[in-house]
Amino acid sequence: xxxxxxxAITLTAIALLIAFDFFIAYKDRHKSTSxxxxxxxxxxxxxxxxxxxxxxxxxxxxxxxxxxxxxWITEYSLSFDNLFLFILIISRMKIARxxxxxxxxxxxxxxxxxRGIFIAxxxxxxxxxxxxxxxxxxxxxxxxxxxxxESEKEEWKEGRAILxxxxxxxxxxxxxxxxxxxxxxxxxxxxxxxxxxxxxxxxVIVTANVFALMGLxxxxxxLGGLIQRLIYLTKGLSVILAxxxxxxxLEAAVATHHEKVWGVAVPVISLQLSLAVIIGTLIxxxxxxxxxxxxxxxxxxxGIQDGRSEAH
Numbered sequence: 001x002x003x004x005x006x007x008a009i010t011l012t013a014i015a016l017l018i019a020f021d022f023f024i025a026y027k028d029r030h031k032s033t034s035x036x037x038x039x040x041x042x043x044x045x046x047x048x049x050x051x052x053x054x055x056x057x058x059x060x061x062x063x064x065x066x067x068x069x070x071x072w073i074t075e076y077s078l079s080f081d082n083l084f085l086f087i088l089i090i091s092r093m094k095i096a097r098x099x100x101x102x103x104x105x106x107x108x109x110x111x112x113x114x115r116g117i118f119i120a121x122x123x124x125x126x127x128x129x130x131x132x133x134x135x136x137x138x139x140x141x142x143x144x145x146x147x148x149x150e151s152e153k154e155e156w157k158e159g160r161a162i163l164x165x166x167x168x169x170x171x172x173x174x175x176x177x178x179x180x181x182x183x184x185x186x187x188x189x190x191x192x193x194x195x196x197x198x199x200x201x202x203x204v205i206v207t208a209n210v211f212a213l214m215g216l217x218x219x220x221x222x223l224g225g226l227i228q229r230l231i232y233l234t235k236g237l238s239v240i241l242a243x244x245x246x247x248x249x250l251e252a253a254v255a256t257h258h259e260k261v262w263g264v265a266v267p268v269i270s271l272q273l274s275l276a277v278i279i280g281t282l283i284x285x286x287x288x289x290x291x292x293x294x295x296x297x298x299x300x301x302x303g304i305q306d307g308r309s310e311a312h
Contacts, residue, residue: 067271
């Protein structure tokens with residue numbers, strides 16, 4: 001049980017971290033982010049996340065520690081897909097490199113806000129209706145099938161909202177912020193049901209999401225063209241979502257007192273097995289992607305590797 005004091009300390013620390021990150025991004029809004037700087041920040045955020053996860057085992061429970069790492073790794077991997085779409089949007093809108101950092105931070109903060117709303121709504125549903133996991137599970141499996149069939153290099157297309165704002169003369173900066181915010185809603189619809197399949201702790205869900213998103217801005221500059229070599233990432237994410245979807249359906253069956261189906265006991269997928277499947281899928285996906293794309297050089301990603309892009 002997470003105490004109100006632990007919540008207060010955690011939320012205060014998160015608010016200070018976001019404020020500090022926003023201050024740095026605003027201060028350096030006219031500067032290009034170097035590879036060295038991006039590496040240091042990503043390493044710092046990943047290190048903080050790992051340290052926090054380990055600490056949970058000492059002041060909370062070992063279960064909370066395992067749930068946090070399963071949730072954080074899942075959300076972090078889903079953030080990679082989110083990040084790839086950010087790259088496409090920023091490249092399409094031709095945002096100047098020195099402005100990309102501020103755009104990304106605002107987009108990430110909006111994502112945190114939206115996920116907070118979805119987490120609160122999801123928690124309320126779970127508390128009052130255990131059968132909602134059937135819906136979550138089916139939704140994740142549907143999303144996984146749809147994601148598996150998508151092209152790895154599918155282009156981002158402007159929606160009606162963006163086209164409407166463009167006709168009204170909105171700047172590229174504003175259009176990019178709106179586009180990123182809209183895509184954040186879609187990603188939240190996938191990520192929140194996914195993490196509910198790994199933990200029911202609101203505290204773990206919130207902290208896993210925060211740590212998965214913090215540092216994403218710097219990761220954008222660090223990965224650059226490398227993320228385009230992860231050609232099987234979408235396939236790997238679809239496998240993870242489908243696996244969690246099945247896990248949710250099985251848990252919903254047990255929670256609604258359907259321990260047996262046609263005389264066969266409903267299996268229970270442990271958190272340890274879930275963590276192993278998630279990590280194993282990501283490792284295998286990365287190895288196969290890098291092997292398949294070896295020797296291929298698609299050139300720099302527009303707006304990332306060079307500073308020649310300009311907002312217009």
